[in-house]
Amino acid sequence: MKNSKYDELQNRVNKELQKEKDKEVRKNALNIIRERHEDLSEIIDKEKLKKEYKQIKKYCLNNLERLKKKAFKNLRENECKIYEVSSKDALNLISQIMEGNHLVKSKTNVSKELNLVEELNNEGIDVIETDLGDRLVQLAGIYPAHPVLPSLCISNEEAYELLTGKHLPPESEISIDETVKIARSGLREKILEASVALTGANVITADEGFIGLIENEGNQRLITSLAKKHIIITSIDKIVRDAQDAITIMKTASFFGLGIKTAGYFSFISGPSKTGDIESTISYGMHGPEEVHVIFINNNRSEILNSEFKDILMCCSCGNCVNYCPIFEQIGGNTFGGLMPGGRGVLFTLFAKGEETAFTKGINLCATCGACTEACPGDIDIAKLIMKARKKISRNQLIIPRHREILESINKFNNPFNEQQTQRINWINNHEEIETFSNKNSETLLFIGCMSSFRTKNQAMSTFKLLKLLNIDFDYLGSKEPCCGGILYRLGYKEEFKDKIIENTKILNNYKRIILLCPGCYSTFKKFYSGGLEGVEIKHIIELLPEDSQLNSLKTKKVITYHDPCHLTRELEVINPPRITLNKIADFKEMKFNGINSRCCGAGGGVMSAFPKLSQATAATRIDDTKSIKNLEYILTSCPFCEKNLKRGKDSVDSDIKIMSIQEFIINLRENQE
Ligand code: SF4
Ligand code: SF4
Missing domain, CATH: 1.10.1060 (Fumarate Reductase Iron-sulfur Protein; Chain B, domain 2)
Known part of the structure; x- marks a missing residue:
């Protein structure tokens, strides 16, 4: 289709x-x-900052109507002009406020909601970005490389050419400092020419009616001081209680966004420039703007x-x-x-x-x-x-065909691969072995999951063997094992997922413990079946391995690393058990981005099925995260999806590193010992 x-x-x-x-x-x-x-x-205590930030934002969102009224009142008392308008009306308003046909601007996300630069250009207004990175990107006519480092793809020579309109003469050199000086003087001219400055607002305080701005270059200070009119495009979610809240928010944004202790400038603006020095009569626009217009765009907030x-x-x-x-x-x-x-x-x-x-x-x-x-x-x-x-x-117009097929396959076959359920047990060569080792009366269920049943069969087999070696008695549903339904939830088929939970709970509730090897199934059962599976203990095989008393005797000198699956690590915080095991069995080294900060292999969320090249490229980057580990032989993981996708990534970078599950690695060690 x-x-x-x-x-x-x-x-x-x-x-x-x-x-x-x-x-x-x-x-x-x-x-x-x-x-x-x-x-x-x-x-910087990141967690402390996060905690303070969250408290402030939660409070402010829960009390937004009240804070908004107060902020509007105080902004008005500070002689700011306040508007709450649609995006279209905001553009009309800006056109009415404009004087001349030059507008100097600093970084503002809300202006993107108006498509401001293009719309004003269409009206003959020249919009000049004053942040150097944004200015270079504007002159080059390219999309920003990064939200806070937009011009990273532009070299010093290219910057010189963009700013001067001239090629750098052959054999000549220019330092970055010189280029910055050229940028400064060129932009200074534009800033002086413009009567109107436009900025966003990082925060707006209700108690004082302050507009808070963060920046490094000083361009915001300059344009908001020199222009005759200052327009602020913002939104209600920027409103906080007071200046104290504002400072925390601005510190947080500096550290998290820019990775700096504090930005070069924190500014508070509370209205137009004014003086009362002649006959104690207030007059506006002494040095700075005589008008400050604060435009709130709602855009369904x-x-x-x-x-x-x-x-x-x-x-x-x-x-x-x-x-x-x-x-x-x-x-x-x-x-x-x-x-x-x-x-x-x-x-x-x-x-x-x-x-x-x-x-x-x-x-x-x-x-x-x-x-x-x-x-x-x-x-x-x-x-x-x-x-x-x-x-x-909406599903019919914007559906991804492969995702629709997954839904249909689960409805028809109870697995996402369009495979007959009778094939589900083909990961084991000798079907009788299942009969021998799985105990129908057991209170423990081994749940293999669709990916290992049909694709990464070695993971299924090695998990099965490990449970036997650990003397764990278990039942296995064989061709009656259902799809957990997690993929339905992740693709947005919530109603179908609810039906799956009801259907599966009837089967799964017959057990006291479920052992899994797929972190996707694990997170699905733990997080979404929680009510239905109350009283059922759910464990990933990786959590049982440290109990294996024979692990130490398997120790090899092979250098291994571990790719933490996202579901297991970030969602379920299973971080230490694999490490205990890995340290016992081999020369274990951490790869870049590990534990809670693990980097995804790109298989999840339906990306591998709908955007295979993207997921393969993401996996290749993940393989690259191991390159500082000397003599690395194996990347181990504990997820069938990660194993499959990392192998795809490895194929694209032509690496010798072997990829397998921890279970398979242990079984290989044991079998080589025998
Ligand atoms: S920009 Fe991203 S990281 Fe920063 S607050 Fe928003 S969602 Fe969080
Ligand atoms: S893929 Fe990107 S946006 Fe999606 S969950 Fe991961 S980090 Fe967040």
Whole structure:
């Protein structure tokens, strides 16, 4: 079945994957910020900052109506002009406020909701970005490489050419400092020419009616002091209680987004410039602006505030979610984003621009790995919200054909692979062995899951053998084993998933303990069946391995590392058990991004089935995370999806490293010993 929107998206993703230079630049930008975070980890208590930030944001969102009234009142008392308008009316309003045809602007996310630069350009207004990175990107006519390091793909020579319109003469050199001076003087002229400055607001305080701005370059201070009129484009979710809250939010945004202790400038503006020095009479516009216009754009934020998606508004636009997003690293924010890059951007785009835009901006590109939540000061569970949002996307118009096939296959065959259920037991050569070792009267169930039953069969086999060796008595459902349904939830088929829970619970409730090998099934049972499986103990095989008294005797000198599956690590916090086991059996070394900070292999969230090249490229990057480990022979994991996808990634980079499950590695050691 042809689906043009999906085909278009797939093509864009695949084209983006081929842009090696852009990818390299993005990777460098992300590494810079990640390294800054690491460098500051001793100085800044990230968790404390997160806690304070969350308390403030939660309080403010819960009391937003009251705080908004107070903020509006105080802003008015400070002589600011306040407007609450639609995006379209905001553009008309700006045109009316304009004087001359030059507008100087600093970074503002909300202005993207208006498509402000293009719309004003169409009206003959020249909009000049004053942040150097944004200015270079504007002159180059390209999409920003990164939300806070937009011009990272532009070299010093290219910057010189963009700023001067001239080629650097052959054999001549120019230092970065000289280029910056050229930028400064060119922009200074533009800033002096403009009567109107436009900025966003990082925060707005209710108690004082302050507008808080963060920046490094000083361009915001300059434009908001020199222009005759200052326009602020903002939204209600920026409102906090007071200046104290504002400072915490601005400190948080600096650290999380930029990886710096504090930004160069924190500014508070509380209204137009004024003097009372002549006859004690207030007059406006002494040195700074004589008018300050604060324009609030709602763009369905009120709807979000009163919905199950409220947490989207816990955001301060710091951009840190994309610094750790494996999909953003591969394809950037132009393909995966929308009004902001990454998963949070797509979510907000769904509300501000509708389903079709959210689809084309990649609501289905998220691997639901949860790395962004770990990175986010507001702990916004972007993966969970994306899964909820997917069910909002209309199914017939915007369906991904492979995802529809998965649904149909589960309905028809009880597995996502269009395989007859009789094939489910083919991971074991001798079917009688199952009969011998699985005990129908056991209170423990071994749940293999669809991926290992049909694809990564070695994981199923080695888990089966390990349980026997551990003398664990268990039952196995064989060809009657159902699909756990987790993939239905992740693809947005919530109603079908509910039916699956009801159907499966009847079977699973017959046991006191379920042992699994798939972290996807594990997280599905633990998180979504919780009520239905009350009293049933659920364990991943990896949690039982440290009980194996023979592990020490298996010790080999082989160098191994471990790829933490996202579901197991971030969702269920199973971090230490595999490490206890691995340290006993081999020369275990951690790879880059491990434990709670593990990086996704790109298999999850339906990405491997719908965007295979993207998931393969993501896996290849994950393989690359091991390159500093000397003499590495094995990457072990504890997830059938990760095993499959890491192998695909390895094939694309032509590596000698072997990839297998921990279970298979142990069984090989044991069998070689015998
Ligand atoms: S869940 Fe993972 S893939 Fe999705 S937006 Fe967050 S970091 Fe990116
Ligand atoms: S979602 Fe979180 S990490 Fe991403 S921009 Fe917003 S506050 Fe920052």
